[in-house]
Amino acid sequence: MGKVIAIANQKGGVGKTTTAVNLAAALAIREKKVLLIDADPQGNASSGSGIERLRNRKTLYDAMCRDEAVEDVIQPTELPLLFVLPADKQLAGAEIELVNEERREYRLKALVERLRGDFDYVIIDCPPSLGLLTVNGLTAADSLLVPIQCEYFALEGVTELFDTLAHLRRLLNPGLSIEGLLLTMYDERTNLSSAVANDLRDFYGGQVLKTVIPRNVRLAEAPSYGKPIILYDIRSRGAESYINLAKEVIDNEQTGLRKGA
Numbered sequence: 001m002g003k004v005i006a007i008a009n010q011k012g013g014v015g016k017t018t019t020a021v022n023l024a025a026a027l028a029i030r031e032k033k034v035l036l037i038d039a040d041p042q043g044n045a046s047s048g049s050g051i052e053r054l055r056n057r058k059t060l061y062d063a064m065c066r067d068e069a070v071e072d073v074i075q076p077t078e079l080p081l082l083f084v085l086p087a088d089k090q091l092a093g094a095e096i097e098l099v100n101e102e103r104r105e106y107r108l109k110a111l112v113e114r115l116r117g118d119f120d121y122v123i124i125d126c127p128p129s130l131g132l133l134t135v136n137g138l139t140a141a142d143s144l145l146v147p148i149q150c151e152y153f154a155l156e157g158v159t160e161l162f163d164t165l166a167h168l169r170r171l172l173n174p175g176l177s178i179e180g181l182l183l184t185m186y187d188e189r190t191n192l193s194s195a196v197a198n199d200l201r202d203f204y205g206g207q208v209l210k211t212v213i214p215r216n217v218r219l220a221e222a223p224s225y226g227k228p229i230i231l232y233d234i235r236s237r238g239a240e241s242y243i244n245l246a247k248e249v250i251d252n253e254q255t256g257l258r259k260g261a
Contacts, residue, residue, distance in 0.1 A: 006141035012128035015184035020125035025228030026246035046086035108136035143179035180209035
């Protein structure tokens with residue numbers, strides 16, 4: 001059974017979608033079969049993975065709100081083991097259309113459970129908000145990975161997200177764990193990045209992942225070419241960091257399985 005990881009932070013611009021796309025791709029080149037679910041109406045994870053925006057293409061919206069067979073919505077990518085369940089602006093309507101539906105928080109979970117056995121990892125890119133789509137993502141997930149930009153305002157958002165996480169665990173998904181806090185946009189030339197990283201490690205300890213994602217021009221350029229960084233420039237520091245992140249995620253899962261044995 002595949003592991004389901006939601007990537008979420010209610011603060012925008014922290015590298016959430018960049019992490020979703022590039023972690024999924026890095027897991028795929030480590031011979032893991034991966035499904036990337038784009039649960040953000042902006043659809044950036046879809047386009048960043050090379051999925052063209054076509055007017056009549058079925059998306060996550062059709063699977064969640066129109067009972068389209070989810071297997072028919074999944075798209076292949078340039079990487080043989082990476083697949084995408086795409087999104088577009090229509091998905092924003094799901095927040096309104098599902099609001100009066102029973103078990104509305106479990107719509108995405110029902111789709112994920114149908115697919116889980118076909119993949120080693122399912123990565124969910126959640127919107128930069130704490131609305132119904134993000135709640136669906138967190139309810140469907142086994143663990144939560146939180147990208148955090150190395151700036152002080154980001155620290156305030158982590159506390160709010162953890163409060164929401166505690167509430168969601170009580171009501172919807174008691175098994176949801178923390179995959180880790182991921183430091184992004186780290187600039188080793190500044191004291192600020194170092195200070196924020198130290199504060200996070202002091203406060204959250206082992207919940208902060210060892211891998212750090214640097215500010216990297218090639219990483220910023222890759223989405224405009226519709227490619228994960230490992231296809232755009234595998235020799236870049238950004239690619240190296242996400243390859244290391246994939247290894248850390250795999251190692252952490254194997255360690256957890258051994259402990260649970």
